[in-house]
Amino acid sequence: MIILNNINFFFNSFFLIYACALFGLYIFIAIYSSLELRFYMNKNKNVDYKMMLSFERLPSVSVIAPAYNEEKTIIENIRCLLSIYYPKLEVIIVNDGSTDNSLPKIIEHYDLVKVDIAVNDRLATAPIRNIYKSRNSAFANLIVIDKENGGKGDSLNAGINVSNSRLFLAVDVDCIIEPYGVLRMVKPFIEEEGGKVVIASGGVVRIANSCEIKDGKVVKVNYPKSFWAKFQVLEYFRAFALGRMAWSRVNGLLIISGAFGMFDKERVIKAGGYDVHNVGEDLEMVVRLRRYMHEVEKVKYKVSFIPDPLCWTEVPSSFNNLARQRNRWTRGAIDTIFKHRKLFLNPKYGMMGLISYTYWVFFEWLAPLIEFAGLVYFGCLLIIGQVDPYIFLVLTLFVYLFSVMFSLFAIFFETYTFFKYKGLHYLRKVIWFALIEMFTFHPINMLFSLKGNFDFFFRKNKKGWGKMNRTAFDANKE
Amino acid sequence: MIALKLKIRYWGARLLFFGFFALLIAIIFFFKISELNIIGLKITNPLYAYTADLEWWLYLLMYFIFVFFINSLIFIVFTIFIRNYKIRSKKRRKKYERIFTDKIMELIYNNSEKSSSIITIEDKISELNALAQKSYTKIILLNILRKIHAQAKDEVRMKAAEILKKMKLDNFIDIYLHSPYFRDKIFAMKIISEFELGMSDIFEFEAGGHPEYIIKLTKKRNYVLRSEAFVSLIKLAIHDDLSFLLDRELHVSIWDMNIVLKIFKDIKNNNINYTQLIESDSPRVAALGVLLANKHNKTDLKEIIFKKIGSKDGLLNFEAYAAFISMANNETDYNFFIEKFSKEDFIIKKAIVKSFANCPSITLSKAFMIYVIEEESLPLKVEAMKILVQLDINRVNEYKNSENIDILKARNQIVDFNLN
Numbered sequence: 001m002i003i004l005n006n007i008n009f010f011f012n013s014f015f016l017i018y019a020c021a022l023f024g025l026y027i028f029i030a031i032y033s034s035l036e037l038r039f040y041m042n043k044n045k046n047v048d049y050k051m052m053l054s055f056e057r058l059p060s061v062s063v064i065a066p067a068y069n070e071e072k073t074i075i076e077n078i079r080c081l082l083s084i085y086y087p088k089l090e091v092i093i094v095n096d097g098s099t100d101n102s103l104p105k106i107i108e109h110y111d112l113v114k115v116d117i118a119v120n121d122r123l124a125t126a127p128i129r130n131i132y133k134s135r136n137s138a139f140a141n142l143i144v145i146d147k148e149n150g151g152k153g154d155s156l157n158a159g160i161n162v163s164n165s166r167l168f169l170a171v172d173v174d175c176i177i178e179p180y181g182v183l184r185m186v187k188p189f190i191e192e193e194g195g196k197v198v199i200a201s202g203g204v205v206r207i208a209n210s211c212e213i214k215d216g217k218v219v220k221v222n223y224p225k226s227f228w229a230k231f232q233v234l235e236y237f238r239a240f241a242l243g244r245m246a247w248s249r250v251n252g253l254l255i256i257s258g259a260f261g262m263f264d265k266e267r268v269i270k271a272g273g274y275d276v277h278n279v280g281e282d283l284e285m286v287v288r289l290r291r292y293m294h295e296v297e298k299v300k301y302k303v304s305f306i307p308d309p310l311c312w313t314e315v316p317s318s319f320n321n322l323a324r325q326r327n328r329w330t331r332g333a334i335d336t337i338f339k340h341r342k343l344f345l346n347p348k349y350g351m352m353g354l355i356s357y358t359y360w361v362f363f364e365w366l367a368p369l370i371e372f373a374g375l376v377y378f379g380c381l382l383i384i385g386q387v388d389p390y391i392f393l394v395l396t397l398f399v400y401l402f403s404v405m406f407s408l409f410a411i412f413f414e415t416y417t418f419f420k421y422k423g424l425h426y427l428r429k430v431i432w433f434a435l436i437e438m439f440t441f442h443p444i445n446m447l448f449s450l451k452g453n454f455d456f457f458f459r460k461n462k463k464g465w466g467k468m469n470r471t472a473f474d475a476n477k478e
Numbered sequence: 479m480i481a482l483k484l485k486i487r488y489w490g491a492r493l494l495f496f497g498f499f500a501l502l503i504a505i506i507f508f509f510k511i512s513e514l515n516i517i518g519l520k521i522t523n524p525l526y527a528y529t530a531d532l533e534w535w536l537y538l539l540m541y542f543i544f545v546f547f548i549n550s551l552i553f554i555v556f557t558i559f560i561r562n563y564k565i566r567s568k569k570r571r572k573k574y575e576r577i578f579t580d581k582i583m584e585l586i587y588n589n590s591e592k593s594s595s596i597i598t599i600e601d602k603i604s605e606l607n608a609l610a611q612k613s614y615t616k617i618i619l620l621n622i623l624r625k626i627h628a629q630a631k632d633e634v635r636m637k638a639a640e641i642l643k644k645m646k647l648d649n650f651i652d653i654y655l656h657s658p659y660f661r662d663k664i665f666a667m668k669i670i671s672e673f674e675l676g677m678s679d680i681f682e683f684e685a686g687g688h689p690e691y692i693i694k695l696t697k698k699r700n701y702v703l704r705s706e707a708f709v710s711l712i713k714l715a716i717h718d719d720l721s722f723l724l725d726r727e728l729h730v731s732i733w734d735m736n737i738v739l740k741i742f743k744d745i746k747n748n749n750i751n752y753t754q755l756i757e758s759d760s761p762r763v764a765a766l767g768v769l770l771a772n773k774h775n776k777t778d779l780k781e782i783i784f785k786k787i788g789s790k791d792g793l794l795n796f797e798a799y800a801a802f803i804s805m806a807n808n809e810t811d812y813n814f815f816i817e818k819f820s821k822e823d824f825i826i827k828k829a830i831v832k833s834f835a836n837c838p839s840i841t842l843s844k845a846f847m848i849y850v851i852e853e854e855s856l857p858l859k860v861e862a863m864k865i866l867v868q869l870d871i872n873r874v875n876e877y878k879n880s881e882n883i884d885i886l887k888a889r890n891q892i893v894d895f896n897l898n
Contacts, residue, residue, distance in 0.1 A: 046661070057739070194701070415557045424561075427557065
């Protein structure tokens with residue numbers, strides 16, 4: 001009995017301390033992010049981004065968009081990318097060995113011809129079959145690369161090889177980018193806050209499901225109709241508005257969304273380009289780039305973050321697609337964590353080694369595993385009759401109300417800052433989804449993550465992407 | 479009154495925030511005691527019977543449950559309130575923007591046509607004044623005037639400044655300059671520098687003391703405020719010799735360089751001490767000096783600028799080359815350039831080749847492009863071919879039969895891209 005009590009005490013204490021640390025960190029990050037976001041809003045309130053168009057010293061930018069079997073949306077997607085306002089912009093579409101009609105469609109619509117382009121193959125990639133440019137001068141800044149299938153990272157590497165610019169913006173081809181999105185992303189690179197070299201900047205990605213899209217622009221923001229996408233709106237609010245801003249401020253940002261991230265091209269090449277074997281190439285790229293800065297260049301640098309919603313993307317709206325996406329994210333994160341284990345609590349890597357990486361290990365990778373262990377432990381206690389219903393209810397209420405409060409704060413902050421969703425209907429729905437999230441989306445997400453762990457450690461397919469079905473943007477769908 | 483309102487809002491919000499936290503902390507203690515006595519006022523804890531026997535950790539959990547619940551309600555109420563406020567204020571802003579733009583354009587147009595009498599103009603100004611009673615309407619109005627003033631030229635620009643003068647908003651701008659919110663200070667500085675308040679002929683008798691205060695702002699820790707203050711001082715022709723850039727503590731970013739460049743783009747008669755800037759210890763300041771000297775065609779500084787070629791700082795090195803491209807005019811310059819160029823790394827080389835598109839000397843340009851096509855790597859050949867095709871298409875055609883595969887590739891690419 002004494003042994004059982006000791007075991008109980010150990011586990012109870014462990015779970016309580018872990019939960020308190022997690023909640024404490026969430027609150028701290030949220031408050032810090034909010035203050036930082038307010039500063040950002042005040043700072044940029046009177047900035048006229050159009051003025052930047054007349055700047056004489058602006059870095060050139062290549063938008064690199066890998067595409068795989070995107071025939072339903074590819075024409076509209078490219079039109080959107082071509083409509084971005086930036087004086088020195090080239091758009092590189094990388095057809096990653098699509099098996100559908102993506103390429104013939106692009107060739108026909110944009111009047112493309114094969115060109116004998118000089119490729120600077122500093123990064124190894126799958127063989128490039130052909131490179132195309134348009135005969136129509138309206139699309140003079142469009143380059144289409146047709147290559148053999150090699151995955152997203154490989155496609156981005158091919159795009160980097162062909163790019164003629166100083167910076168590149170890695171995007172998902174189905175993203176809708178705000179017209180001044182690139183200008184805003186470039187700003188930190190030329191602003192050089194605190195005299196630091198900016199090596200990358202990330203932007204906020206918002207959910208385009210059910211939004212009205214016209215001529216490559218989001219004209220009306222709607223709350224998604226899909227059950228799963230509704231939860232992801234909340235999730236994106238929390239992750240982008242209440243998380244990354246704080247990490248960026250302490251210069252500890254480890255992830256820039258693969259759907260929308262800008263990088264210093266030369267530094268990415270020197271760091272070795274994207275890891276083609278990692279399915280979480282966005283996280284891995286940032287970690288490696290930061291390591292390169294610490295180990296090789298050894299100068300003050302910054303990974304910047306822009307909190308304005310600049311990019312809209314379609315998120316998984318079906319259970320299966322969501323499962324595949326989360327599984328891939330988990331495997332990518334574990335792969336990155338193991339590959340860069342040298343960083344763990346290593347003061348040589350500054351904030352990244354001591355705080356950010358350690359946070360990722362304990363609170364991003366291990367959190368679902370510890371949560372699952374907690375549930376198993378609770379089940380055992382229930383079986384042997386060691387659960388006090390009163391304490392159980394209090395603890396459950398505590399966790400539940402914290403999660404609800406955190407989500408409601410994220411909703412409030414979105415309304416206070418960017419106010420993209422306006423209807424009362426949205427407000428009612430999003431509050432309702434915040435109330436039910438803990439008993440619906442959250443446990444399912446945990447299971448996806450567990451499956452990702454299982455697949456990574458016990459299955460051979462740790463590098464697979466899984467199939468994601470695309471639908472053309474349509475507000476009435478779902 | 480406005481100043482007081484701003485101060486109350488600023489400090490009130492902070493006080494409320496800290497008060498709320500203090501209250502949350504006070505509640506922890508309050509519910510654990512039976513009664514609280516504040517200056518004779520007794521407040522009984524209604525939950526004492528329940529909380530007295532609770533273990534401390536359970537009590538804390540209960541407390542947090544209470545806090546989370548209250549906060550959740552607060553966030554819902556605030557979200558609804560903010561939502562409604564934003565919708566209302568957006569509508570209001572749009573309405574006033576339309577009204578003010580119409581009225582100002584009418585005023586400028588009629589005024590410049592000289593078709594209306596002085597009385598009508600005064601009436602319209604009074605009308606504008608009547609509409610712009612509240613702070614937010616004044617801000618909308620000032621922003622419209624600022625944009626017109628910045629974008630328009632000559633007479634229209636003058637009229638916009640005259641409207642501002644007649645509206646007598648100096649006091650309002652002054653209050654915003656001294657506001658505790660840094661966003662308000664930035665707004666005020668933008669207006670002051672755009673209209674040169676206190677400095678130009680139109681405003682010389684009003685709004686004294688602005689420059690002194692703005693100089694103080696250049697010492698602030700907030701880098702956004704500091705940067706805006708410098709821009710304002712340059713625009714106000716107070717720091718137009720740019721000597722403040724020599725301050726070792728100051729980091730000049732590419733953003734700052736662009737802003738300075740924009741301001742001085744067309745002002746060739748200025749007080750800039752180019753030599754001092756070019757010889758600065760800071761490579762960024764030196765690069766800006768070179769850039770400005772190049773823009774203002776200071777060929778007499780050629781020797782000092784050429785010394786910067788080969789500098790370790792990439793930007794300074796590039797700007798020195800770019801200046802050379804504009805200023806070089808003889809064979810000695812060219813030979814010196816080729817010698818230095820061949821030692822550069824790829825990125826600098828590429829940027830230099832690209833910047834030759836703006837070279838005034840066609841002979842020099844052509845000679846250099848031919849050198850690059852024949853001597854440099856494939857990507858540089860491509861860049862050079864792009865420029866050569868604009869200068870001498872026949873020369874590009876001559877490469878059709880070149881035995882060098884890379885030259886052929888570069889030529890084919892340019893022909894494919896530009897001529898098909």
